[in-house]
Amino acid sequence: MIPDAKIPAGPMADKWDNHKFDIKLVNPANKRRFKVIVVGTGLAGASAAATLGELGYEVDAFTFHDSPRRAHSIAAQGGINAAKNYRNDGDSVHRLFYDTVKGGDFRSREANVHRLAQVSVDIIDQMVAQGVPFAREYGGLLDNRSFGGAQVSRTFYARGQTGQQLLIGAYQQMMRQVDTGKVKLHTNMEMLDVVMKDGEACGIVTRNLVTGEVSSHSGHAVVLATGGYGNVFYLSTNAMTCNVTAAWRAHRKGAHFANPCYTQIHPTCIPAADEFQSKLTLMSESLRNDGRIWVPRNPEETRAAADVPEADRYYYLEEKYPAFGNLVPRDVASRNAKTVVDEGKGVGPLKNGVYLDFAEAIGRDGRDTIEEKYGNLFQMYDRITGEDPYSSPMRIYHATHYTMGGLWVDYNLMTSIPGLYSAGEANFSDHGANRLGASALMQGLADGYFVLPYTIGDYLAPRLGSDPVATNDPVFVEAEQAVQDRVNQFLSIGGTHSPDHFHRELGKIIWEHIGMARNAEGLESAIGEIRTLKDEFWSDVRVLGEGENLNSSLEKAGRVADFFELGELMARDALDRRESCGGHFREESQTEEGEALRDDENFAHVSAWAWNGENTPQTKDVEELKFEEVVLTQRSYK
Amino acid sequence: MSRTLNLTLNIWRQNGPNSAGGFETHQARDIPTDASFLEMLDVVNEQLIDAGKVPIEFPHDCREGICGTCGMMINGRAHGPEAGTATCQLHMRKFADGDTIDIEPWRAAAFPVIRDLVVDRSPLDKIIQAGGYITAPTGTAADANETPIPKEVADSAMDAASCIGCGACVAACPNSAAQLFTSAKVWQLNSLPQGQPERYKRVESMVETMEQFFGSCTNHGECTEACPKEISQDFIAYMNRDFMKSKVVNRKRASQ
Numbered sequence: 001m002i003p004d005a006k007i008p009a010g011p012m013a014d015k016w017d018n019h020k021f022d023i024k025l026v027n028p029a030n031k032r033r034f035k036v037i038v039v040g041t042g043l044a045g046a047s048a049a050a051t052l053g054e055l056g057y058e059v060d061a062f063t064f065h066d067s068p069r070r071a072h073s074i075a076a077q078g079g080i081n082a083a084k085n086y087r088n089d090g091d092s093v094h095r096l097f098y099d100t101v102k103g104g105d106f107r108s109r110e111a112n113v114h115r116l117a118q119v120s121v122d123i124i125d126q127m128v129a130q131g132v133p134f135a136r137e138y139g140g141l142l143d144n145r146s147f148g149g150a151q152v153s154r155t156f157y158a159r160g161q162t163g164q165q166l167l168i169g170a171y172q173q174m175m176r177q178v179d180t181g182k183v184k185l186h187t188n189m190e191m192l193d194v195v196m197k198d199g200e201a202c203g204i205v206t207r208n209l210v211t212g213e214v215s216s217h218s219g220h221a222v223v224l225a226t227g228g229y230g231n232v233f234y235l236s237t238n239a240m241t242c243n244v245t246a247a248w249r250a251h252r253k254g255a256h257f258a259n260p261c262y263t264q265i266h267p268t269c270i271p272a273a274d275e276f277q278s279k280l281t282l283m284s285e286s287l288r289n290d291g292r293i294w295v296p297r298n299p300e301e302t303r304a305a306a307d308v309p310e311a312d313r314y315y316y317l318e319e320k321y322p323a324f325g326n327l328v329p330r331d332v333a334s335r336n337a338k339t340v341v342d343e344g345k346g347v348g349p350l351k352n353g354v355y356l357d358f359a360e361a362i363g364r365d366g367r368d369t370i371e372e373k374y375g376n377l378f379q380m381y382d383r384i385t386g387e388d389p390y391s392s393p394m395r396i397y398h399a400t401h402y403t404m405g406g407l408w409v410d411y412n413l414m415t416s417i418p419g420l421y422s423a424g425e426a427n428f429s430d431h432g433a434n435r436l437g438a439s440a441l442m443q444g445l446a447d448g449y450f451v452l453p454y455t456i457g458d459y460l461a462p463r464l465g466s467d468p469v470a471t472n473d474p475v476f477v478e479a480e481q482a483v484q485d486r487v488n489q490f491l492s493i494g495g496t497h498s499p500d501h502f503h504r505e506l507g508k509i510i511w512e513h514i515g516m517a518r519n520a521e522g523l524e525s526a527i528g529e530i531r532t533l534k535d536e537f538w539s540d541v542r543v544l545g546e547g548e549n550l551n552s553s554l555e556k557a558g559r560v561a562d563f564f565e566l567g568e569l570m571a572r573d574a575l576d577r578r579e580s581c582g583g584h585f586r587e588e589s590q591t592e593e594g595e596a597l598r599d600d601e602n603f604a605h606v607s608a609w610a611w612n613g614e615n616t617p618q619t620k621d622v623e624e625l626k627f628e629e630v631v632l633t634q635r636s637y638k
Numbered sequence: 639m640s641r642t643l644n645l646t647l648n649i650w651r652q653n654g655p656n657s658a659g660g661f662e663t664h665q666a667r668d669i670p671t672d673a674s675f676l677e678m679l680d681v682v683n684e685q686l687i688d689a690g691k692v693p694i695e696f697p698h699d700c701r702e703g704i705c706g707t708c709g710m711m712i713n714g715r716a717h718g719p720e721a722g723t724a725t726c727q728l729h730m731r732k733f734a735d736g737d738t739i740d741i742e743p744w745r746a747a748a749f750p751v752i753r754d755l756v757v758d759r760s761p762l763d764k765i766i767q768a769g770g771y772i773t774a775p776t777g778t779a780a781d782a783n784e785t786p787i788p789k790e791v792a793d794s795a796m797d798a799a800s801c802i803g804c805g806a807c808v809a810a811c812p813n814s815a816a817q818l819f820t821s822a823k824v825w826q827l828n829s830l831p832q833g834q835p836e837r838y839k840r841v842e843s844m845v846e847t848m849e850q851f852f853g854s855c856t857n858h859g860e861c862t863e864a865c866p867k868e869i870s871q872d873f874i875a876y877m878n879r880d881f882m883k884s885k886v887v888n889r890k891r892a893s894q
Contacts, residue, residue: 047776050776051775051776054775054776065699065707066697066707066758066759066760067759067760067762067763067803068763069705069706069763069803070699070700070705070706070707071705072699072700072705074700074704074705075700075702075704075705084782084783086783122777122779124782125779125780125781125782126774126776126777126779127782128779128782128832129772129774129778129779129780129782129832130771130772130774130832131771131772131774131795131826131827131830131832131833133792133793133795133796133799133826133830134782134792135792135796136786136787136788136789136792136793137789138788138789139786140786140787140788140789140792141783141786142782142783158796158799159796159800161704161800163704164704164800164802165796165799168799171766172766172770172771172772173771173774173776175763175766175767175770175771176767176771176773178767179767179768185763187760187763210752237702239699239700239701239705240698240699240700240701241699273640273670273672274640274670274672274673276670276673276677276680276681277677278674278676278677278680278701279701279702281701281702282702349640379722380702380703380727383703383720383723383727383728383729384674384727384729385672386672386729386731449776450776450777453776498683498684498687498693500680500684501684542687544687544690544691544692544693545692545693549653549654549753550695550752550753550756551695552693552695553687553693
């Protein structure tokens with residue numbers, strides 16, 4: 001059974017304010033009597049830790065990086081949305097809410113999305129007050145741009161480094177609390193289990209990645225802000241260490257995992273060059289504002305891009321979607337790129353990309369303007385490919401980028417385990433089946449700064465006076481032992497292939513069958529292939545070195561082991577959802593024009609999967625989605 | 639088009655902070671020129687694992703030049719031969735077939751080796767903790783457009799803020815000084831209107847924390863040369879000016 005989502009009653013626009021008034025509060029003087037564990041120090045984790053510390057809670061913050069500033073939020077490039085309407089172009093909280101629900105293909109919880117749109121305006125104020133150097137106009141006011149899928153300019157940005165600036169801002173706020181002693185920072189610590197007592201989360205078990213020490217940490221509540229699981233694809237735009245382990249360990253302890261098949265493929269990445277490729281690099285989607293996407297009409301085209309005359313160029317997005325053109329949402333852009341590449345019209349040495357051409361924009365606005373907007377992205381492209389995008393078009397293709405699925409949470413961001421919360425990309429809550437550009441930074445900071453610090457009080461208030469469970473309690477001792485046993489197991493298998501080898505092979509299965517387009521046959525085959533590979537992994541993985549030292553192979557083995565289990569659940573979720581929606585495209589469910597076709601009658605729900613123990617398939621619980629404000633329509637960007 | 643290279647690598651191996659280290663020589667065969675430097679190390683590590691040898695630990699994460707995790711001395715230069723480029727963005731097309739490449743961890747007393755090429759850079763976090771922030775508790779902010787900031791000021795703050803905290807400036811400096819890192823943060827915050835109330839307290843506290851760990855700046859300029867974000871040395875001058883002023887301003891404030 002899935003718990004109640006606790007969506008507040010009342011009109012949509014008043015739900016959050018009413019809820020804040022209705023939930024229990026912890027008296028300021030009593031906050032110091034509660035200890036909150038925050039795992040992950042990206043945008044959501046760092047902002048939550050900082051704010052909880054400011055409010056007076058005792059916070060223990062954990063990151064497996066050597067510094068909180070390394071979290072992968074840092075790599076977000078394009079920007080952050082907010083319903084400020086500074087451009088006077090008709091934006092509003094309601095429009096951002098509406099766009100997000102529609103962009104998510106009507107598979108998100110309305111009340112959460114509305115709250116997100118409401119607090120978006122506070123985020124910008126907060127980040128500016130902290131000294132985040134957003135782009136400005138000559139008059140000194142903040143600049144905005146329009147971003148994938150939006151018809152208003154509501155995206156705030158800091159060159160192509162918005163994620164970096166926001167993360168460093170949140171990190172600094174947290175470090176201020178570290179200095180006051182309210183936040184205790186634990187670096188190089190990987191969470192390897194959630195510990196529960198009497199059905200409630202009471203702490204975590206970690207492994208110190210430098211010394212190998214396994215230890216327990218206890219608190220009144222635990223927050224997981226541990227990011228998404230895109231690295232299950234092996235090749236993705238995620239950082240190398242991004243993983244699902246924290247969320248997966250929680251799932252195995254009883255937290256429902258929601259909509260795992262909702263993964264987002266980002267349309268503007270640099271195409272893979274070869275088998276040795278370790279990751280794919282994303283180029284901000286903001287490039288689509290000025291770049292025109294095309295392929296040669298003739299698959300046999302051999303001329304250099306600049307020599308192909310207009311008549312022989314196929315601007316497929318502009319032709320098919322005159323209203324949105326190159327700014328169609330990510331899933332639409334990616335699927336259309338796949339179609340033309342599959343038709344043999346791809347460009348580049350491996351014919352695995354499409355052109356993103358700036359010649360017209362440079363001619364119109366001048367090279368200086370384009371350089372100011374996208375200089376660092378052009379430079380990055382040049383470094384990686386050895387080609388100059390000012391003189392010849394970029395080549396782009398899509399890559400896994402973001403995962404909308406994640407731990408199921410209620411309106412308070414609490415998972416189905418009491419006392420265990422999840423924030424940011426790790427939870428499933430706000431993006432439905434597809435995330436709009438510049439909304440990930442918004443959600444991470446909304447959860448961490450403005451939602452969780454309020455809602456967590458509702459859980460803590462009645463527990464005033466209770467001490468955290470002692471870390472020598474049998475529940476902790478057993479959990480520590482299990483973690484240590486697993487470490488020892490990896491070191492003793494003594495097989496023939498590295499964890500990376502298995503990860504790469506797993507990624508191929510996932511990309512092939514649970515990538516851009518999915519069908520029943522492929523998904524069933526994926527389940528079998530994943531199980532076979534998983535068995536091989538457990539008998540044939542080779543982890544060298546020791547457990548009492550920095551050992552990245554050992555870390556990797558644990559993460560890959562969890563990716564196998566997640567991969568299988570993704571396939572089962574995708575198989576179960578016999579409709580197309582957002583990033584989930586089932587070939588069996590499409591319109592005559594080949595667009596995604598939803599089945600609202602049977603699938604307007606959240607699929608939340610419950611763990612049933614080792615070697616027993618998860619069962620699906622359902623949260624029906626009720627739409628009070630937004631009318632369900634077939635998305636059309638024509 | 640991709641070609642392949644055969645390379646000889648002299649790589650620093652060190653089992654732990656207290657173990658003795660030394661160079662180990664490895665052959666890297668058939669490395670495509672389109673590979674990044676770190677992908678070249680991935681290939682070497684796969685070969686080591688196949689041969690039953692413990693792979694090389696090297697720092698890396700985002701592999702797109704923004705997280706600041708990666709960094710190593712490549713032929714004696716922090717992040718290698720290409721200007722304005724972090725190690726992960728350095729590609730093998732910058733090397734020639736038959737090259738010998740020396741690969742070492744960051745060298746600085748403040749950055750002890752953890753293992754092989756991985757070092758402990760936590761003193762950089764200590765500097766931020768000492769004042770690299772603006773006190774703006776959640777929920778207290780005024781409307782973001784209430785205080786216009788001249789574009790030039792915002793741009794200059796952004797130039798400073800582009801620091802990725804990799805520590806190359808320290809590793810490249812003959813004195814292992816962290817002035818470039820510290821000044822980039824000081825100037826980002828001290829140049830903005832929001833940063834004024836804590837301006838002098840911030841600079842004094844950050845500089846004094848910096849000096850507990852790092853050497854002194856003698857204007858060699860190696861830091862800017864090595865910086866993957868090409869952060870300007872000018873920020874050091876701005877910081878020094880504010881630091882000198884802080885000695886007067888902070889004392890005056892304390893006496894009032």
